[in-house]
Amino acid sequence: MRFPISLSLDLARYFMKKRWQGEERFPLVLMLEPTHQCNLSCAGCGRIQEYRDTLGQSLTLEECLDSVTECGAPIVTLTGGEPLIYPPIFELVEELLHRHKHIILCSNAILLEKSLDRLPVTPRLTLSVHLDGLAPLHERILGRPGLFHTAIKAIKEAKARGFRVCTNTTIYKESDTREIEILFSYLAKIGVDGLLVSPAYSFAAVDAEMFLSREEIQDKFTRLTGNGMKFRFSNTPLYLSFLRGERQYECTPWANPTRNTRGWRAPCYQILDGHYPTFQELMELTPWERYGVGRDPRCDQCMMHSGFEPTAVRQAGHRPKDLWQLLRWNLS
Numbered sequence: 041m042r043f044p045i046s047l048s049l050d051l052a053r054y055f056m057k058k059r060w061q062g063e064e065r066f067p068l069v070l071m072l073e074p075t076h077q078c079n080l081s082c083a084g085c086g087r088i089q090e091y092r093d094t095l096g097q098s099l100t101l102e103e104c105l106d107s108v109t110e111c112g113a114p115i116v117t118l119t120g121g122e123p124l125i126y127p128p129i130f131e132l133v134e135e136l137l138h139r140h141k142h143i144i145l146c147s148n149a150i151l152l153e154k155s156l157d158r159l160p161v162t163p164r165l166t167l168s169v170h171l172d173g174l175a176p177l178h179e180r181i182l183g184r185p186g187l188f189h190t191a192i193k194a195i196k197e198a199k200a201r202g203f204r205v206c207t208n209t210t211i212y213k214e215s216d217t218r219e220i221e222i223l224f225s226y227l228a229k230i231g232v233d234g235l236l237v238s239p240a241y242s243f244a245a246v247d248a249e250m251f252l253s254r255e256e257i258q259d260k261f262t263r264l265t266g267n268g269m270k271f272r273f274s275n276t277p278l279y280l281s282f283l284r285g286e287r288q289y290e291c292t293p294w295a296n297p298t299r300n301t302r303g304w305r306a307p308c309y310q311i312l313d314g315h316y317p318t319f320q321e322l323m324e325l326t327p328w329e330r331y332g333v334g335r336d337p338r339c340d341q342c343m344m345h346s347g348f349e350p351t352a353v354r355q356a357g358h359r360p361k362d363l364w365q366l367l368r369w370n371l372s
């Protein structure tokens with residue numbers, strides 16, 4: 041199976057509960073950023089610019105856990121910044137597991153190998169390693185030599201110890217699809233459990249030359265994923281077909297809410313128009329109808345995983361053909 045059975049069952053139960061309660065807008069994945077501090081300064085990172093004034097701040101463990109309760113999403117992605125430099129990261133993981141959450145722990149892998157002793161091996165924890173290409177491209181984007189080797193070494197060690205390991209690859213204008221295919225083949229060979237891909241988003245504060253237009257995204261992802269799905273992607277086939285331009289979706293920005301030291305980020309992981317002090321205020325006060333392709337120029341080139349993958353999953357519940365495709369994909 042592509043995902044652990046416990047995750048599939050928990051998600052199915054969660055969807056049924058929300059439908060039964062008649063909730064139209066509800067979160068699927070909490071993007072928790074306990075700190076924006078990082079041991080890197082990547083070229084495509086918007087957080088460094090957007091949170092320049094608060095980079096040194098962190099959420100307390102208690103604030104993290106309160107946010108998890110407030111939000112209620114069954115999946116928590118720990119991101120940032122680099123989560124492994126957040127001092128209580130191991131306590132946070134432990135507390136989330138006690139709360140029966142599914143955790144995706146994102147990392148640039150610099151501290152991953154030496155953190156493995158303090159992380160539990162469980163299907164509820166997935167390590168997600170950032171890898172944007174083979175060594176030259178990956179290290180140019182991350183701004184430091186040697187990091188490709190560091191990431192591969194950490195992945196091999198994590199797999200040897202029985203961890204569930206995925207990779208997270210952002211596709212930029214300069215990404216060569218042939219190179220990405222070689223990378224994915226290699227990652228499959230060393231036992232990576234899933235490959236998450238997403239086109240980069242053109243953060244206002246970052247060099248726009250790095251990012252792809254919608255047409256360029258469709259072209260690159262047709263070359264990368266329109267090959268009979270030979271790679272083990274963590275993205276659903278529905279979202280990948282959206283990236284190839286074969287189907288249209290509207291985004292559901294509330295499905296992946298982001299919490300950081302300034303509060304609940306509105307409206308989404310990409311655009312920053314403000315922060316709310318509580319999750320309830322985020323959901324109730326954000327003018328959701330103003331966002332999305334054709335409504336806000338900042339959305340026009342966006343095909344981001346965090347905005348559109350939840351739409352694909354939610355809509356599959358109403359389309360038997362899509363639901364069947366999702367089931368078969370998850371069992372493969």
Ligand code: SF4
Nearest residue numbers: 291308331339342347
């Ligand atoms: S289209 Fe993208 S940037 Fe715009 S609101 Fe949706 S997820 Fe955010």
